[in-house]
Amino acid sequence: MNKTKKDALLQAAKELFGEFGYVETTFKKISERAGVALGLLTHHYGNKEKLFLAAGLDVLEQFLAVLRAATKDAPDGYSAAIAFCRAYLDFSIDKNSNWLVLVRCSPYSDMKTKTDRDQMNEMFEAVPKVLEAELIRGMADGSVRQLNPTDTAQVIISLMVGSNRTRVLTPYASPKLYAEAVDFVSRSIQAVK
Amino acid sequence: MNKTKKDALLQAAKELFGEFGYVETTFKKISERAGVALGLLTHHYGNKEKLFLAAGLDVLEQFLAVLRAATKDAPDGYSAAIAFCRAYLDFSIDKNSNWLVLVRCSPYSDMKTKTDRDQMNEMFEAVPKVLEAELIRGMADGSVRQLNPTDTAQVIISLMVGSNRTRVLTPYASPKLYAEAVDFVSRSIQAVK
Amino acid sequence: MNKTKKDALLQAAKELFGEFGYVETTFKKISERAGVALGLLTHHYGNKEKLFLAAGLDVLEQFLAVLRAATKDAPDGYSAAIAFCRAYLDFSIDKNSNWLVLVRCSPYSDMKTKTDRDQMNEMFEAVPKVLEAELIRGMADGSVRQLNPTDTAQVIISLMVGSNRTRVLTPYASPKLYAEAVDFVSRSIQAVK
Amino acid sequence: MNKTKKDALLQAAKELFGEFGYVETTFKKISERAGVALGLLTHHYGNKEKLFLAAGLDVLEQFLAVLRAATKDAPDGYSAAIAFCRAYLDFSIDKNSNWLVLVRCSPYSDMKTKTDRDQMNEMFEAVPKVLEAELIRGMADGSVRQLNPTDTAQVIISLMVGSNRTRVLTPYASPKLYAEAVDFVSRSIQAVK
DNA sequence: TATGAATGAGATTTCATTCAT
DNA sequence: AATGAATGAAATCTCATTCAT
Numbered sequence: 001m002n003k004t005k006k007d008a009l010l011q012a013a014k015e016l017f018g019e020f021g022y023v024e025t026t027f028k029k030i031s032e033r034a035g036v037a038l039g040l041l042t043h044h045y046g047n048k049e050k051l052f053l054a055a056g057l058d059v060l061e062q063f064l065a066v067l068r069a070a071t072k073d074a075p076d077g078y079s080a081a082i083a084f085c086r087a088y089l090d091f092s093i094d095k096n097s098n099w100l101v102l103v104r105c106s107p108y109s110d111m112k113t114k115t116d117r118d119q120m121n122e123m124f125e126a127v128p129k130v131l132e133a134e135l136i137r138g139m140a141d142g143s144v145r146q147l148n149p150t151d152t153a154q155v156i157i158s159l160m161v162g163s164n165r166t167r168v169l170t171p172y173a174s175p176k177l178y179a180e181a182v183d184f185v186s187r188s189i190q191a192v193k
Numbered sequence: 194m195n196k197t198k199k200d201a202l203l204q205a206a207k208e209l210f211g212e213f214g215y216v217e218t219t220f221k222k223i224s225e226r227a228g229v230a231l232g233l234l235t236h237h238y239g240n241k242e243k244l245f246l247a248a249g250l251d252v253l254e255q256f257l258a259v260l261r262a263a264t265k266d267a268p269d270g271y272s273a274a275i276a277f278c279r280a281y282l283d284f285s286i287d288k289n290s291n292w293l294v295l296v297r298c299s300p301y302s303d304m305k306t307k308t309d310r311d312q313m314n315e316m317f318e319a320v321p322k323v324l325e326a327e328l329i330r331g332m333a334d335g336s337v338r339q340l341n342p343t344d345t346a347q348v349i350i351s352l353m354v355g356s357n358r359t360r361v362l363t364p365y366a367s368p369k370l371y372a373e374a375v376d377f378v379s380r381s382i383q384a385v386k
Numbered sequence: 387m388n389k390t391k392k393d394a395l396l397q398a399a400k401e402l403f404g405e406f407g408y409v410e411t412t413f414k415k416i417s418e419r420a421g422v423a424l425g426l427l428t429h430h431y432g433n434k435e436k437l438f439l440a441a442g443l444d445v446l447e448q449f450l451a452v453l454r455a456a457t458k459d460a461p462d463g464y465s466a467a468i469a470f471c472r473a474y475l476d477f478s479i480d481k482n483s484n485w486l487v488l489v490r491c492s493p494y495s496d497m498k499t500k501t502d503r504d505q506m507n508e509m510f511e512a513v514p515k516v517l518e519a520e521l522i523r524g525m526a527d528g529s530v531r532q533l534n535p536t537d538t539a540q541v542i543i544s545l546m547v548g549s550n551r552t553r554v555l556t557p558y559a560s561p562k563l564y565a566e567a568v569d570f571v572s573r574s575i576q577a578v579k
Numbered sequence: 580m581n582k583t584k585k586d587a588l589l590q591a592a593k594e595l596f597g598e599f600g601y602v603e604t605t606f607k608k609i610s611e612r613a614g615v616a617l618g619l620l621t622h623h624y625g626n627k628e629k630l631f632l633a634a635g636l637d638v639l640e641q642f643l644a645v646l647r648a649a650t651k652d653a654p655d656g657y658s659a660a661i662a663f664c665r666a667y668l669d670f671s672i673d674k675n676s677n678w679l680v681l682v683r684c685s686p687y688s689d690m691k692t693k694t695d696r697d698q699m700n701e702m703f704e705a706v707p708k709v710l711e712a713e714l715i716r717g718m719a720d721g722s723v724r725q726l727n728p729t730d731t732a733q734v735i736i737s738l739m740v741g742s743n744r745t746r747v748l749t750p751y752a753s754p755k756l757y758a759e760a761v762d763f764v765s766r767s768i769q770a771v772k
Numbered sequence: 773t774a775t776g777a778a779t780g781a782g783a784t785t786t787c788a789t790t791c792a793t
Numbered sequence: 794a795a796t797g798a799a800t801g802a803a804a805t806c807t808c809a810t811t812c813a814t
Contacts, residue, residue: 005799021303023216027784037800042785044798109362110214125365151373154359154366155352158374162355166347169302172318173347180344181351188381198774219808230775235810237773391795407689409602412787423796428789430794496600511751537759540745540752541738544760548741552733555688558704559733566730567737574767584778606805616779621806623777 006044008034013055018100022052053116056108059098060123066091067130077138078190084131085160085185089178092164103168128153135189145191156185199237201227206248211293215245245298246309252291253316259284260323270331271383277324278353278378282371285357296361321346328382338384349378392430394420399441404486408438438491439502445484446509452477453516463524464576470517471546471571475564478550489554514539521575531577542571585623587613592634597679601631631684632695638677639702645670646709656717657769663710664739664764668757671743682747707732714768724770735764 012034016025027048031038045051070087074080092099102108108124111117132153138144163181167173174180196204205227209218220241224231238244263280267273285292304310325346331337356374360366367373389397398420402411413434417424431437456473460466478485497503518539524530549567553559560566591613595604606627610617624630649666653659671678690696711732717723742760746752753759 023783024303026782028782039786039800039802040798043800048784110217121364124363148369148373151367151369152377154370155356155373155377158355158359158370159348159352159377160355161358162351162353163348165354165358166351170317171314174344176341176344177347177351180341180348184345184348184352184381188377220810221808224776231777232775232810232812233773236775241809410689413789414787417797424798425789425791425796426794429796434788496603507750510749534755534759537753537755538763540756541742541759541763544741544745544756545734545738545763546741547744548737548739549734551740551744552737556703557700560730562727562730563733563737566727566734570731570734570738570767574763602804605803607803618779618781618807619777622779627805 005034005036005040008036009041009044009051010054010058013051014059014098014101017052017055017105018098018103021104049111049113049116052105053111053120055098055101056105056120057123059101060120062097063091063099063102064123064126064130067127071130071134074134076141076143077134077136078143080134081131081138081144081156081189082182082186084134085156085182088160089164089181092160092168100168103164128157131156138189138191143191144189147189152189156189159185198227198229198233201229202234202237202244203247203251206244207252207291207294210245210248210298211291211296214297242304242306242309246304246313248291248294249298249313250316252294253313255290256284256292256295257316257319257323260320264323264327267327269334269336270327270329271336273327274324274331274337274349274382275375275379277327278349278375281353282357282374285353285361293361296358321350324349331382331384336384337382340382345382349382352378391420391422391426394422395427395430395437396440396444399437400445400484400487403438403441403491404484404489407490435497435499435502439497439506441484441487442491442506443509445487446506448483449477449485449488450509450512450516453513457516457520460520462527462529463520463522464529466520467517467524467530467542467575468568468572470520471542471568474546475550475567478546478554486554489550514543517542524575524577529577530575533575538575542575545571584613584615584619587615588620588623588630589633589637592630593638593677593680596631596634596684597677597682600683628690628692628695632690632699634677634680635684635699636702638680639699641676642670642678642681643702643705643709646706650709650713653713655720655722656713656715657722659713660710660717660723660735660768661761661765663713664735664761667739668743668760671739671747679747682743707736710735717768717770722770723768726768731768735768738764 009030012030013025016029016033019025020029027038027041030051031041041048041051045054067084067087070083071080074083091097092103108117108120111120128150132149135144135147135149135152139146139149159181163177167177202223205223206218209222209226212218213222220231220234223244224234234244238247260277260280263276264273267276284290285296302310304313321343325342328337328340328342328345332339332342352374356370360370395416398416399411402415402419405411406415413424413427416437417427427437431440453470453473456469457466460469477483478489497506514536518535521530521533521535521538525532525535545567549563553563588609591609592604595608595612598604599608606617606620609630610620620627620630624633646663646666649662650659653662670676671682688696690699707729711728714723714726714728714731718725718728738760742756746756
């Protein structure tokens with residue numbers, strides 16, 4: 001399918017950063033997995049951090065697309081919020097999503113270049129915005145109880161973040177954790193009749 | 194005040210691992226901040242990972258003590274659970290708690306030595322146990338609605354984990370995030386009359 | 387206008403070698419400043435050292451032309467020698483002469499290819515020859531005192547070399563240095579009545 | 580004689596920087612010639628530039644000592660100035676002086692760290708000061724003609740610099756160059772009766 | 773217990789040069 | 794003539810760990 005070597009590098013980077021984290025992922029590992037020469041990495045991406053950023057942004061972009069698609073067709077705000085949570089959690093365990101790049105590499109907050117960090121933060125902030133819009137819709141259509149939408153969105157995202165970490169980083173996560181998390185959200189935002 | 198050099202090393206380690214993360218914290222930095230000789234580090238702690246483990250366990254131990262103290266005198270299970278959340282979040286922003294060691298260094302999941310990893314996991318698992326006991330008490334005394342206590346505890350902890358990360362690692366956290374998180378928990382577990 | 391890409395490369399090379407020295411001047415920098423493709427460099431000049439040689443020879447050629455023009459119309463040998471010195475020093479601070487290529491890049495003496503080094507040395511040797519001829523004229527016409535013309539020419543050139551380096555490479559050069567250097571030469575060669 | 584490995588590194592650095600110049604002198608070459616481990620270089624000197632600075636300062640220090648010793652016992656200012664020139668030129672061809680470090684490595688003017696550059700410049704400026712003092716003495720004692728001492732010192736140093744470069748860097752230097760240079764200075768500064 | 777010099781493997785990055793298009 | 798992706802050797806620098814004192 002005519003994949004360029006540049007693409008191969010990005011793909012290898014997404015896989016390896018997710019598997020091994022930022023520091024344990026070396027130029028050697030990346031170029032070997034991508035099947036290209038070592039020097040091509042800096043040739044195409046400048047340096048390790050820029051490649052890391054590219055990898056993260058790529059995953060985040062697909063993530064946002066999935067979240068938007070998931071909420072698009074929901075009949076009301078409440079259903080959309082719940083669909084959002086399900087899509088979030090599904091994406092986070094999809095073998096092909098390379099989600100781990102975003103999880104394992106807190107270094108996004110350690111990025112040395114301010115511009116890179118800002119670019120990443122900007123995209124990350126888009127996530128709660130999607131949810132917030134649905135909460136507002138839900139309060140308007142009566143499916144969600146009256147709450148501060150910004151803060152509530154942030155709390156829900158926090159719950160997603162935490163559940164996901166518990167599931168993928170610890171050995172003791174309950175198999176029902178994801179389902180419970182969604183229920184928890186549901187109980188907490190659904191309008192009471 | 195009679196602090197041994199060994200203690201000084203541990204203190205410096207806790208600070209630096211929290212500030213810079215595992216890899217960016219070097220033997221040189223630690224020994225310099227502690228004001229002791231470089232060689233003393235391996236002499237007392239064996240290697241970097243062991244020191245890291247010691248630092249993490251130390252913080253975790255104090256954390257557990259705080260959580261237990263906070264729930265001890267609550268009049269009912271529901272109040273205890275809420276007190277637990279408040280104590281968790283307070284500890285996480287206490288300047289002197291060195292909490293960041295636990296946050297910034299997911300590497301606990303990357304620990305090369307299985308024994309070390311297990312020791313850490315064991316202590317981490319004690320956290321939801323404390324909460325779970327209170328949820329059970331709450332269901333018995335009627336202050337908490339009927340839920341699966343294990344799963345619910347894990348969800349609540351996940352929310353704490355996520356809120357905390359949002360607060361300490363991102364630049365866009367709402368100032369009301371912690372308060373909202375506690376409300377969220379409250380709405381979700383409090384027994385309905 | 388109508389400058390070929392080959393010329394643009396040479397011009398960029400002269401500027402950059404002078405600004406940054408040999409090693410810090412890269413193919414990338416040159417091709418970028420010239421606004422041409424990277425590959426064109428080896429295509430036209432073979433390799434870095436050949437390009438460097440071309441740049442140096444180009445500047446040296448213009449330098450010699452200037453020196454010859456300056457001495458041409460002098461009424462006597464003494465005046466010609468002084469005119470030579472003035473022209474040397476003026477050229478060395480002319481913004482458009484790219485003189486720095488010759489100063490900053492002692493690597494001419496490091497050139498790996500013997501042929502290149504010889505070619506460069508040959509042209510460099512032409513400089514004292516010009517002055518020597520004028521000194522001989524001066525001794526004949528009575529304007530210059532009796533001295534060994536070859537050695538004296540070399541000493542005068544050495545003074546030019548040193549004054550120039552002091553002026554362009556150090557921060558403490560006296561503003562009158564060039565004028566003093568010329569006076570110094572004058573005192574030392576002018577025939578005493 | 581109990582030479583430390585740190586000293587061995589400095590000695591190897593002085594030799595190699597002089598022989599090969601800054602860039603062609605690698606960590607590998609230095610540590611091999613010094614017979615020590617590669618990492619010791621950064622351990623003791625921090626980085627390549629710092630080592631280069633240390634090497635240069637070391638040579639410069641000995642150079643200044645030699646110049647001061649040479650002028651100390653001269654009977655008058657004129658003799659001192661001439662002794663200064665002889666000492667300068669002798670030092671520059673003394674096999675053991677490692678003078679080439681200072682000649683081959685114009686990079687002193689390219690030093691990235693401002694502090695390093697300043698430190699070097701400061702010491703370099705001490706050289707003309709020594710000569711200037713003797714010129715002033717000579718004008719007072721009647722052995723040197725009346726001239727601006729600062730400017731004249733700088734011109735003489737420039738002549739030393741240039742003669743030295745001609746001798747050590749070019750293949751066409753006259754064997755009498757040094758002697759002629761001293762004569763040149765003599766003619767130019769000696770008081771006329 | 774305490775010190776810090778010493779080691780060397782390994783990481784990132786640079787860059788002249790080649791080559792297919 | 795012109796392009797720029799691709800290569801890989803080599804350079805600098807980092808750092809956990811060892812060890813003699």
